[in-house]
Amino acid sequence: MVVLVGVINCLSYFFVMQIIQLNVGGFDNNYSYLIVGENNEAILIDPTGNKEVIEKTIKDNNLKVVLQLLTHDHFDHTELVDYFKEKGVPLKSFEDLKKENPFEIAGIKIKTLFTPGHTKDSVCFKVNNNLFTGDTLFVAGIGTVDYGGNKVELEESLAFLSTLDKEITLWPGHNYGGAKSTLGRALENSHIRPSEKMLAQIKKKVEEYEKQVQ
Numbered sequence: 001m002v003v004l005v006g007v008i009n010c011l012s013y014f015f016v017m018q019i020i021q022l023n024v025g026g027f028d029n030n031y032s033y034l035i036v037g038e039n040n041e042a043i044l045i046d047p048t049g050n051k052e053v054i055e056k057t058i059k060d061n062n063l064k065v066v067l068q069l070l071t072h073d074h075f076d077h078t079e080l081v082d083y084f085k086e087k088g089v090p091l092k093s094f095e096d097l098k099k100e101n102p103f104e105i106a107g108i109k110i111k112t113l114f115t116p117g118h119t120k121d122s123v124c125f126k127v128n129n130n131l132f133t134g135d136t137l138f139v140a141g142i143g144t145v146d147y148g149g150n151k152v153e154l155e156e157s158l159a160f161l162s163t164l165d166k167e168i169t170l171w172p173g174h175n176y177g178g179a180k181s182t183l184g185r186a187l188e189n190s191h192i193r194p195s196e197k198m199l200a201q202i203k204k205k206v207e208e209y210e211k212q213v214q
């Protein structure tokens with residue numbers, strides 16, 4: 001019996017980390033992510049877009065969201081932060097991330113890579129062999145520096161990312177060119193720039209949003 005209890009205890013320490021990519025719509029094909037760790041506890045990255053999509057996934061998988069993280073502070077990545085805060089899910093701020101790196105929660109070790117460029121506060125989260133890149137790097141292209149960014153810093157951050165293992169799975173903040181890739185392939189595609197038409201569409205959407213919140 002003692003042995004059996006030992007086995008059960010032992011088993012409870014082994015869990016398979018799961019990544020759920022959520023197609024939440026939002027401003028422009030945004031992704032939120034749930035990383036599921038021990039005891040069905042989950043970390044929510046970039047809570048945004050359609051909250052029903054996120055809530056249904058939480059319910060269907062019987063998850064308890066224990067932390068919110070942001071890849072950066074643009075409105076289209078943060079729309080549901082207050083909603084989940086009100087439900088008791090804390091947010092680790094950019095300042096918090098600087099103080100504790102790496103950190104561990106739900107049995108998952110998270111390393112924050114500070115990758116300014118798209119914005120001053122842009123980060124990537126490295127979890128095992130996965131990299132959540134927000135708007136720093138997409139499957140095909142990089143985030144614009146037009147909204148609080150800096151081109152030189154972005155180039156430096158991409159150079160830094162190119163020092164990492166190229167086989168790492170890349171999970172971007174938007175579906176621009178695909179849902180996921182490897183870091184190596186995404187870096188090869190990082191020269192791709194959105195068309196003038198696409199940039200004009202984004203500009204229009206931002207203006208519409210700013211009007212709404214005024």
Ligand SMILES: [Zn+2]
Pocket residue numbers: 072074118135143
């Ligand atoms: Zn952004």
